[in-house]
Amino acid sequence: METIKLKINGFEVEAFDRQPLIEVAEKLGIKIPTLCHNPIIEPYGVCRVCTVEVRHGRRVRMVTACNYPVTNGIEVFTESERVIRNRKMIIEWLLARCGNVPVLNKLAEQYGITEPRFGRGTDDCILCGLCVRVCQDVVKANVLGFFERGPKRYVSTAFDQTSDLCITCGACASVCPTGCITVEGLQEGIYKEMPMGPITPIHIDFMQAVPKKAVIDHDSCINFKTGGCKVCVDVCEAEAIDHSMQETEKEVDVGTILLSTGFKLQDGEALKEYGYGKYPNILTSLDFEVLNNANGPTGGKIFTQEGKVPKAIGIIHCVGSRDKKYHEYCSRVCCMYALKFAHLIKEKIHDCEVYNFYIDMRCFGKGYEEFYNRLLKEGVNFVRGKVAEINDAALDKSEEGKLILRAEDTMIGTVRRIPVDMVVLCLAVEAQEDAKELSHFFSCSVGRDGFFIEKHPKLAPVSTAADGIFIAGMAQGPKDIPDTVAQAGAASSAMLSLIQQKEVEAEVVTAMIDEETCSGCQICVGLCPYTAITYNKDKNKSELNEALCKGCGTCVAACPSGAAQQKNFRDSQIFAEIKGILAV
Amino acid sequence: MSSDKSGFEPRIVAFLCNWCSYTGADLAGTARMKYPANVRTIRVMCSGRVDAQFVMKAFAEGADAVLISGCHTPSDCHYQEGNFKALRRYYLLKKMLPQFGIEPERLRLEWISAAEGDKFQEVCTEYTEQIKKLGPSPVKKGVKNG
Numbered sequence: 001m002e003t004i005k006l007k008i009n010g011f012e013v014e015a016f017d018r019q020p021l022i023e024v025a026e027k028l029g030i031k032i033p034t035l036c037h038n039p040i041i042e043p044y045g046v047c048r049v050c051t052v053e054v055r056h057g058r059r060v061r062m063v064t065a066c067n068y069p070v071t072n073g074i075e076v077f078t079e080s081e082r083v084i085r086n087r088k089m090i091i092e093w094l095l096a097r098c099g100n101v102p103v104l105n106k107l108a109e110q111y112g113i114t115e116p117r118f119g120r121g122t123d124d125c126i127l128c129g130l131c132v133r134v135c136q137d138v139v140k141a142n143v144l145g146f147f148e149r150g151p152k153r154y155v156s157t158a159f160d161q162t163s164d165l166c167i168t169c170g171a172c173a174s175v176c177p178t179g180c181i182t183v184e185g186l187q188e189g190i191y192k193e194m195p196m197g198p199i200t201p202i203h204i205d206f207m208q209a210v211p212k213k214a215v216i217d218h219d220s221c222i223n224f225k226t227g228g229c230k231v232c233v234d235v236c237e238a239e240a241i242d243h244s245m246q247e248t249e250k251e252v253d254v255g256t257i258l259l260s261t262g263f264k265l266q267d268g269e270a271l272k273e274y275g276y277g278k279y280p281n282i283l284t285s286l287d288f289e290v291l292n293n294a295n296g297p298t299g300g301k302i303f304t305q306e307g308k309v310p311k312a313i314g315i316i317h318c319v320g321s322r323d324k325k326y327h328e329y330c331s332r333v334c335c336m337y338a339l340k341f342a343h344l345i346k347e348k349i350h351d352c353e354v355y356n357f358y359i360d361m362r363c364f365g366k367g368y369e370e371f372y373n374r375l376l377k378e379g380v381n382f383v384r385g386k387v388a389e390i391n392d393a394a395l396d397k398s399e400e401g402k403l404i405l406r407a408e409d410t411m412i413g414t415v416r417r418i419p420v421d422m423v424v425l426c427l428a429v430e431a432q433e434d435a436k437e438l439s440h441f442f443s444c445s446v447g448r449d450g451f452f453i454e455k456h457p458k459l460a461p462v463s464t465a466a467d468g469i470f471i472a473g474m475a476q477g478p479k480d481i482p483d484t485v486a487q488a489g490a491a492s493s494a495m496l497s498l499i500q501q502k503e504v505e506a507e508v509v510t511a512m513i514d515e516e517t518c519s520g521c522q523i524c525v526g527l528c529p530y531t532a533i534t535y536n537k538d539k540n541k542s543e544l545n546e547a548l549c550k551g552c553g554t555c556v557a558a559c560p561s562g563a564a565q566q567k568n569f570r571d572s573q574i575f576a577e578i579k580g581i582l583a584v
Numbered sequence: 585m586s587s588d589k590s591g592f593e594p595r596i597v598a599f600l601c602n603w604c605s606y607t608g609a610d611l612a613g614t615a616r617m618k619y620p621a622n623v624r625t626i627r628v629m630c631s632g633r634v635d636a637q638f639v640m641k642a643f644a645e646g647a648d649a650v651l652i653s654g655c656h657t658p659s660d661c662h663y664q665e666g667n668f669k670a671l672r673r674y675y676l677l678k679k680m681l682p683q684f685g686i687e688p689e690r691l692r693l694e695w696i697s698a699a700e701g702d703k704f705q706e707v708c709t710e711y712t713e714q715i716k717k718l719g720p721s722p723v724k725k726g727v728k729n730g
Contacts, residue, residue, distance in 0.1 A: 440659050445604070447699040457614055465603055465662075465698060509629055529664040552663035553633030557673070569628060575641055581624040582595055582645040 004072035018069035022050060032065045032078050033107060035177045036128035040231045041137060043067035047128050048090045053077040062086055088113060097121040101178040124180040125155055131172035131181055139171050140228025167225045202232055256468045256495040259452060263429040263474035266320040273389045274425055279403055280305035282423045292344060302348055310421035312353040313345055314405050316387050320428035322359060327428045329449055332478040334426035335362045339371055341424060342380045355381045355418055357407055385410045390423055429478045442469045451477045462491035470495055509551035511566050513544045518563035524555035594648035594715040596623045601631040603662035604655035604697045611701030619708035632666025636673050648721045649690040651711060656695040685722050
């Protein structure tokens with residue numbers, strides 16, 4: 001594109017021929033006020049607030065900067081006396097229609113208008129048409145339009161009816177300069193669907209995502225609904241966005257596989273006595289983690305569901321763990337994160353009473369016991385005893401609206417009744433629901449608790465019974481992050497060493513068929529689950545493909561003539577073994 | 585080892601598949617669970633490898649009982665369906681043993697997974713007690729060892 005030269009407020013700049021003037025000014029850092037302009041939408045020049053003075057030779061003109069194409073040699077003044085006078089007039093006219101719109105009042109204040117000459121109107125739409133244009137040109141939903149003419153002109157949907165075509169993208173509301181468009185129930189809807197707070201269709205999944213790349217949510221992206229928008233494509237300088245990409249299944253040949261499928265939190269509603277799901281101020285540990293997170297919906301501030309700062313919080317340990325009714329095992333992480341919660345609550349709300357209900361404090365490992373001792377000094381209350389029930393049955397006025405925890409304090413030997421504003425349940429960690437299915441798929445096994453079993457607890461803690469399949473993390477059993485990282489490191493180096501060997505020893509214990517003794521009865525052929533045995537018609541013998549044989553020995557056990565034998569497990573060897581163990 | 589009044593200590597041969605039951609027995613070991621020394625284990629790659637001959641041989645050699653153990657049906661078998669083949673032979677042997685004068689209770693089939701060290705212990709203990717009550721194998725008197 002051809003470049004040309006022009007002057008803005010005395011500064012000489014280079015720009016592309018016919019580039020919109022507002023863009024050139026913006027690059028120079030000169031701000032021109034505008035209401036109807038948005039860089040993603042074609043300029044329209046309707047609000048006139050961006051009016052500037054353009055001189056070309058002896059010709060002087062007042063133009064709108066948003067849609068004025070620059071040409072060579074023009075001189076622009078954005079803040080000249082005439083511009084200011086003109087702009088003031090335009091703002092006053094706008095105020096005559098919309099007298100109570102904050103953005104206009106702010107502009108009026110900037111330009112020193114206290115009492116507009118034409119009065120103040122009560123409308124709140126300045127008819128800039130941004131919403132109409134964004135709906136038609138960008139979103140391509142074609143829901144909004146202008147109706148009537150002249151002073152009666154207004155923005156609405158067809159026949160003023162709720163439109164089926166509206167996809168509730170909210171684009172109109174987000175571009176509206178006066179804020180007169182709102183989406184009904186947007187706020188509540190967002191928090192219902194996204195408890196973590198609103199996110200845009202393009203987002204980075206979570207802070208620790210690997211790879212840390214933005215993704216487009218198929219369900220909420222406008223492009224997948226109407227085929228329009230694609231604003232992101234225009235904005236992305238790396239040209240990385242491609243809406244036509246499809247989900248594909250890829251087959252990858254690998255030598256080793258690591259199963260680190262993690263855990264899930266126990267369903268809190270299964271424990272009826274704790275009322276999770278019934279009382280909104282009872283949270284699971286993960287709910288609280290979200291609430292407490294600086295990136296969370298409250299920005300890390302701790303509030304109850306009613307929006308109050310809690311004065312007392314109860315944290316219940318071992319919910320579902322170390323409990324014969326649910327899980328016999330210790331979930332291992334709860335004690336420490338419960339202490340972390342208590343510490344953070346004390347840090348954020350100094351006068352909040354924190355009650356930890358525990359069976360035993362299991363502060364294993366480096367620095368953990370010290371952390372517990374520190375919390376004792378911080379004034380966190382520790383009650384040794386399991387909470388029997390949580391309800392909201394208040395005995396007097398002071399207990400109204402609170403959650404009542406009833407627990408036996410085994411240290412002082414009495415049943416306590418503690419009213420709190422919020423309860424955090426440290427629910428048990430559980431194996432993934434499909435872990436057993438996965439274990440069948442990979443020929444390894446899961447324990448009774450559903451976690452994958454290692455080959456040997458001490459000698460092969462990251463291997464499984466199946467060669468080349470390794471395990472790490474919570475999928476193997478409850479463990480905290482340092483342990484998981486250590487185990488994952490061990491598993492990956494074990495996998496690497498297997499890859500480094502370049503060669504893998506094949507199954508040694510394959511079957512073999514003695515051609516001399518085989519009678520060609522073909523019993524073995526039908527029994528082999530791996531189709532490793534074929535019948536040779538010419539020789540009237542069964543033949544074994546050693547590469548396919550996995551060495552189960554089913555054929556050997558079935559062979560009536562003893563022609564089929566298994567290496568290391570020959571009939572004669574097992575007979576000798578039987579004889580041996582029965583000799584004494 | 586506890587013994588009953590007659591002092592009879594049965595000898596039980598256990599055929600354990602490599603992937604589930606033998607590993608389960610291993611787990612019982614690493615977990616330091618005790619099971620009676622009456623049970624003597626033989627590792628085979630799969631319960632499908634257990635030939636009917638093995639069982640007969642064991643009785644002929646003087647075993648008081650035989651335990652076959654493999655992976656849980658239907659889908660735990662490392663070799664897809666070896667446990668079903670063991671099951672078929674088990675029913676066959678159950679019919680065959682009385683013809684030799686051996687009580688069918690002297691043969692037992694159990695599914696024990698790699699995670700069930702405690703089940704292995706339970707089965708061994710319980711089966712030993714059962715055989716103790718049943719008394720020595722009738723074969724011992726009639727067949728010469730060797």
